[in-house]
Amino acid sequence: MRTLHVFLIGIGSTISIAQAQQLNKSDTILVRWLDSVRVISSQQTRSWVNEPSGNYMFSGKKTEQIKLSGSSADIAGKNARQIFATVPGVFVYDMDGAGNQINIGARGLDPHRSWEFNMRKDGIITNSDMYAYPASHFSMPLESIERIEIVRGTGSLQYGAQFGGMINFISKQPDSSKKINADLIHSLGSYQMRSAFYSISGKWKKWTYTGYVHMRERAGYRDAESSSGDAQSLMLQYTPSEKWRIRMEWSRNGYQFRSPGPLNDSQYAINPRQATRTRNYYSPIINIPSVQIFWNPDKSTAFSLSVSAVLGSRNSVQFDKTANIKDSINTSTGAYNNRQVDIDFFNSYTVEWRVSKKFQWLNKFQQLSMGIQYMHNELNRKQLGQGTNGSDYNLTLVNPIWGRDLYFHTENLALFSEHKLEWNKRLTITGGVRLESGLTKLSGNIVYYPQNQIPVNISHQFLLWGVGWEYKISNQIQWYGGVSSSYRPMIFKDLIPASVYERVDPAIKDESGYNAETGIRGNIGGWNWDINAFALRIKNRFGTLYQTDAVTNDVYTYRTNTGNSLATGLEMLIQKEFWLSKKTRIQVFSSNSWMKAIYTEGSAKKGSTNVNIQGNKVESAPDFTSRNGISYKTARYFISVNYSYVSENYADALNTKDPAPGTGAVGLVPAYALWDMSAGYSLGKRADIKFNLNNMGNLQYFTKRPLLYPGPGIWPSDGRNFTLSLGLHF
Numbered sequence: 001m002r003t004l005h006v007f008l009i010g011i012g013s014t015i016s017i018a019q020a021q022q023l024n025k026s027d028t029i030l031v032r033w034l035d036s037v038r039v040i041s042s043q044q045t046r047s048w049v050n051e052p053s054g055n056y057m058f059s060g061k062k063t064e065q066i067k068l069s070g071s072s073a074d075i076a077g078k079n080a081r082q083i084f085a086t087v088p089g090v091f092v093y094d095m096d097g098a099g100n101q102i103n104i105g106a107r108g109l110d111p112h113r114s115w116e117f118n119m120r121k122d123g124i125i126t127n128s129d130m131y132a133y134p135a136s137h138f139s140m141p142l143e144s145i146e147r148i149e150i151v152r153g154t155g156s157l158q159y160g161a162q163f164g165g166m167i168n169f170i171s172k173q174p175d176s177s178k179k180i181n182a183d184l185i186h187s188l189g190s191y192q193m194r195s196a197f198y199s200i201s202g203k204w205k206k207w208t209y210t211g212y213v214h215m216r217e218r219a220g221y222r223d224a225e226s227s228s229g230d231a232q233s234l235m236l237q238y239t240p241s242e243k244w245r246i247r248m249e250w251s252r253n254g255y256q257f258r259s260p261g262p263l264n265d266s267q268y269a270i271n272p273r274q275a276t277r278t279r280n281y282y283s284p285i286i287n288i289p290s291v292q293i294f295w296n297p298d299k300s301t302a303f304s305l306s307v308s309a310v311l312g313s314r315n316s317v318q319f320d321k322t323a324n325i326k327d328s329i330n331t332s333t334g335a336y337n338n339r340q341v342d343i344d345f346f347n348s349y350t351v352e353w354r355v356s357k358k359f360q361w362l363n364k365f366q367q368l369s370m371g372i373q374y375m376h377n378e379l380n381r382k383q384l385g386q387g388t389n390g391s392d393y394n395l396t397l398v399n400p401i402w403g404r405d406l407y408f409h410t411e412n413l414a415l416f417s418e419h420k421l422e423w424n425k426r427l428t429i430t431g432g433v434r435l436e437s438g439l440t441k442l443s444g445n446i447v448y449y450p451q452n453q454i455p456v457n458i459s460h461q462f463l464l465w466g467v468g469w470e471y472k473i474s475n476q477i478q479w480y481g482g483v484s485s486s487y488r489p490m491i492f493k494d495l496i497p498a499s500v501y502e503r504v505d506p507a508i509k510d511e512s513g514y515n516a517e518t519g520i521r522g523n524i525g526g527w528n529w530d531i532n533a534f535a536l537r538i539k540n541r542f543g544t545l546y547q548t549d550a551v552t553n554d555v556y557t558y559r560t561n562t563g564n565s566l567a568t569g570l571e572m573l574i575q576k577e578f579w580l581s582k583k584t585r586i587q588v589f590s591s592n593s594w595m596k597a598i599y600t601e602g603s604a605k606k607g608s609t610n611v612n613i614q615g616n617k618v619e620s621a622p623d624f625t626s627r628n629g630i631s632y633k634t635a636r637y638f639i640s641v642n643y644s645y646v647s648e649n650y651a652d653a654l655n656t657k658d659p660a661p662g663t664g665a666v667g668l669v670p671a672y673a674l675w676d677m678s679a680g681y682s683l684g685k686r687a688d689i690k691f692n693l694n695n696m697g698n699l700q701y702f703t704k705r706p707l708l709y710p711g712p713g714i715w716p717s718d719g720r721n722f723t724l725s726l727g728l729h730f
Contacts, residue, residue, distance in 0.1 A: 055356030060468025089593030097718035108597030153515030174201030229255025262713025264664035412438025481518030505560035563602015569595030
């Protein structure tokens with residue numbers, strides 16, 4: 001409340017000064033223009049998203065909000081464990097420290113490219129293909145982001161059926177008082193990291209605009225590792241009246257990553273910085289054009305229409321073998337072996353129409369939010385191409401025949417509606433449904449697979465439901481909760497046999513289940529907290545079994561639905577701000593998650609047998625995650641120290657403890673604890689400088705043993721490293 005009071009007083013004073021200046025235009029009274037006043041308010045930001053005035057509904061849902069402007073996190077390095085430090089239970093997959101992608105999961109969900117979340121930028125979907133490959137290859141520079149909004153899985157009715165929920169990156173808004181503003185941020189760091197971010201924004205008459213360019217390059221923590229990338233964006237917004245707003249935007253991101261390859265356990269023990277590959281490259285290029293139209297005919301009604309697309313490609317050329325197979329000169333040819341080329345072409349289109357209406361009925365305040373979402377997605381996946389035997393980034397094929405040349409075409413229509421009823425001044429009840437109806441058509445050619453088993457048509461027919469509540473214990477304390485059903489469609493990797501020895505169950509089903517949670521959040525006397533319990537149920541999980549053909553007696557692996565899982569736990573965020581003087585304060589926070597994610601039933605392939613995995617832990621699901629921090633802040637400078645701990649977890653559903661001989665693809669992922677430090681100094685309203693020292697103890701650790709991309713085995717995370725950023729603002 002203190003922040004709100006300061007804000008209202010500031011607005012009132014500004015209006016009064018403006019009115020006085022208008023009245024005194026013709027007077028002889030001397031008017032003195034004052035310089036801008038810097039107000040230091042309580043930065044004890046609420047951990048949840050406030051109910052907005054638009055057509056989104058957050059009431060009764062587990063939400064989080066992260067403010068990046070002025071954050072002590074390593075923004076230039078895109079350090080996810082720092083950025084999401086105040087979000088309990090986030091699992092961060094540190095595949096590489098280059099800051100190319102953010103890989104996070106939660107509540108036992110797969111963190112690979114955050115594909116268990118509905119990823120958005122300013123409300124626009126950025127997942128590459130929600131029904132074929134929902135990974136988020138688009139990665140905007142975080143220097144352009146004001147805040148991040150997170151709605152957990154109970155938001156599946158409004159945004160999409162993902163079990164993880166929705167993450168929305170909100171861009172910085174232009175200063176409407178100026179025709180032009182400029183920000184220049186230069187960063188340097190360890191391993192020859194260099195980054196430059198330039199942006200301009202402003203307002204001219206009824207137009208506002210924002211544009212940026214971003215360039216980044218880095219040698220890499222490991223041998224033979226490097227990356228370079230760039231990003232651009234241009235946003236134009238036209239506001240003809242208070243009731244209408246039209247926003248047009250184009251954003252692009254692309255990078256090239258030279259991958260050092262996976263390690264097995266013995267290689268990791270000898271030298272975790274060594275490379276097993278010097279000729280592997282990965283490069284996605286993503287364009288996101290969008291048009292959004294907002295119409296508010298009155299104070300109680302809001303319409304929005306958005307049309308957007310995700311267009312681009314995901315390219316790789318690599319010697320795709322396990323860590324124990326060396327990429328060396330072939331003695332028979334005197335040259336390297338040919339590499340494998342894989343290319344995905346994304347063409348995903350989305351149209352969303354939403355309407356929200358606030359009204360009174362039976363003497364009770366109510367709100368209805370509803371909409372329609374249409375998706376038209378086309379993915380062309382070309383894989384197993386025979387590439388060159390060179391060492392450069394080259395997608396040329398020496399043989400024009402692709403091992404897999406497939407088309408994944410999906411059309412899906414979703415109707416959704418949520419209704420909020422304020423039963424009384426304290427209790428609010430929400431309920432809603434979402435109807436998903438779509439069809440995926442798989443066609444194309446696999447050289448080792450029977451032609452009569454392609455094409456395949458997959459129907460998606462789901463009726464999702466949800467209910468929630470929010471009870472105001474007081475003006476500062478809320479009790480909230482709800483349950484919402486979700487599903488996850490079968491994606492490319494679940495349907496495509498990896499070899500001639502693998503088959504796919506023709507009756508394989510989409511995953512389904514629900515999210516449930518309840519918690520208490522509040523803000524009293526500078527103490528800010530959000531404590532909740534949750535349950536995440538997933539049925540028909542995808543997996544692989546060992547089978548024998550009854551006719552030919554041939555053995556093969558069988559991709560099908562193999563079991564169910566349940567993740568239950570407690571998430572807790574507590575923050576406190578202590579004011580030492582009018583300009584000096586100390587902030588502390590503790591973000592913790594206790595979780596038990598297990599298979600309630602199911603089987604998994606182990607060698608030439610199938611093993612019951614009931615009671616086993618879900619992979620990449622640590623029991624305990626804790627992130628804590630303390631900051632000392634004044635009007636001019638700050639210094640912060642963060643501590644992060646993640647307990648051990650397993651790499652596979654079999655809960656293999658001993659590493660796989662030679663590959664390192666399965667085995668225990670050890671617990672790790674890290675210390676990070678940051679400091680910043682303001683050189684006035686025109687300049688600031690920031691320093692981040694990550695992994696202060698130079699701990700060698702890794703966070704996951706992937707079975708697929710970027711290669712099965714261990715991917716070491718960065719040791720001690722730093723970034724230094726200088727920001728200039730005009």
